Amino acid sequence: MEFKDYYATLGLERSATQDEIKRAYRKLARKYHPDVSKEPQAEARFKEVAEAYEALHDPEKRAAYDDIGRGPAGGQDFAPPPGWASGFEFSGKDGGIGAGMDRSDFFEALFGRQAGGARGPRAATHAPGGDHHAKVQIALEDAFTGATRTITLRLPVTDAQGRVAMQERKVEVAIPKGVRAGQHLRLAGQGGPGLGEGPAGDLYLEIVFKPHATFRADGRDVYFDLPLAPWEAALGATVSAPTPTGKVELTIPPGSAAGRKLRLKGRGLPGDPPGDLYAVLTIALPAADTDAAKQAYAELARGFQQFNPRVEAAS
Structure with a gap:
């Protein structure tokens, strides 16, 4: 997956203000809008500009993008580090300029579900708060x-001068037995505050x-590698193996x-039915x-003079 330098796409430095980002987008959107532009590959460039602005x-x-951009980020082989977005809380209040457009794999890998979810402007005196989303890592x-x-x-969060700062908060989470990676936990009333007497939104935590x-x-299902000595694999044996709940x-x-x-049937994650635990055999040579x-x-x-381990590989 290719790393996208969104600042370069808009012709900006990483220190650009929000107003500079907006002006750069408007200028390039006019230049490459497929309805009016005569530039080569205008539609593709317009999509790149819209995604960068979003x-x-x-x-x-x-x-979040600036956070991932502090690490090595070049070339075609970019992949976000495991759990890089853990703990980032997104309000989902902005549906994005590029709504309805196909976004790049890079954008989806970084933001995924957090890319949309706009509630629209609030005209009522009382309105519910927006739902928030975050990924959280658990053992x-x-x-x-x-x-x-x-x-x-x-x-x-954005202060009165338009500067972005990180605001931390702690939440207590009850992790249910058998929760799976990718599952969402809903914390009612832990999202954005409501307007007037409207109720607060919910917080959704992706595991x-x-x-x-x-x-x-x-x-x-859960997997682990189980090293064996050559004679254990060849002759059979009874060995001690780890499981998440103790040795067997x-x-x-x-x-x-x-x-x-x-x-090991039924020894994976608890559920109805539970998953299985698999020991993947490896051979360890003394x-x-x-x-x-x-x-x-x-x-x-x-x-074993007649044994040639390369015969099958060569055939």
């Missing part, structure tokens, strides 16, 4: 047992699992190969770092 004219999106273990956690959110040293989740004894069938998946180890490998080679 990202930068909204203080919330601009703050995989919390999804197995359930937990209550205090999470810090950062909401970009993201923190990277785990051992386990990885896919829906309700796992039977390895004889003749197991690297990449084989052994299923180091030939002593005379005895080298001798053992030499005897193994003599015992």
Whole structure:
């Protein structure tokens, strides 16, 4: 995925004010509007300009974009770091100039659902507050047992001078047992304040699992790599294996190969039905770092003189 330099698209420095962003967009939108422009590839350029403006004219999106832009961000192989947006709270109050347009993969990867959701102008004296959205990272273990956690959110706000600052707040979240990555938790009344006597909006938290040293989740199923010695894989064995809720004894069938998946039914994320836990077998080779180890490998080679691991790969 290609990194989009939205400031360069509008011909601006990163220090540009909101007024400068607006003026640059209006100038380029007039130049490239497909209904009037005679410039080459005017429609494509107009979409690029509209997307850049949608990202930068909204203080919330601009703050998030500036945050990701502080890291390495060049070339065609850009991908947002895992959990980069965790804790950013979006009000969703701005539907975006490019509403209805196809946005780039880069834009969708950064903002996704937060790109739209406008409620429109409030004409009534009393009106409900807007719903807010944020991604939050939790430990995989919390999804197995359930937990209550205090999470810090950062909401970009604009002061009277038009400057963007990050406002932090803490919310207490009850994490239900069996919650999945991508699932949304609704915190009623925790969104934007209402107008007049209107009720506050809701806060929607999208669950993201923190990277785990051992386990990885896919829906309700959970996977982990289980290293085996060559003789354990060849002859079979009973080995101790980790699970998110404690160790178990796992039977390895004889003749197991690297990449084989052994299923522990119902030991994935809780649910109705629960997911499964999969041990993905890998083969760990002992180091030939002593005379005895080298001798053992030499005897193994003599015992398997007809074995050629490259025959299948070459055929």
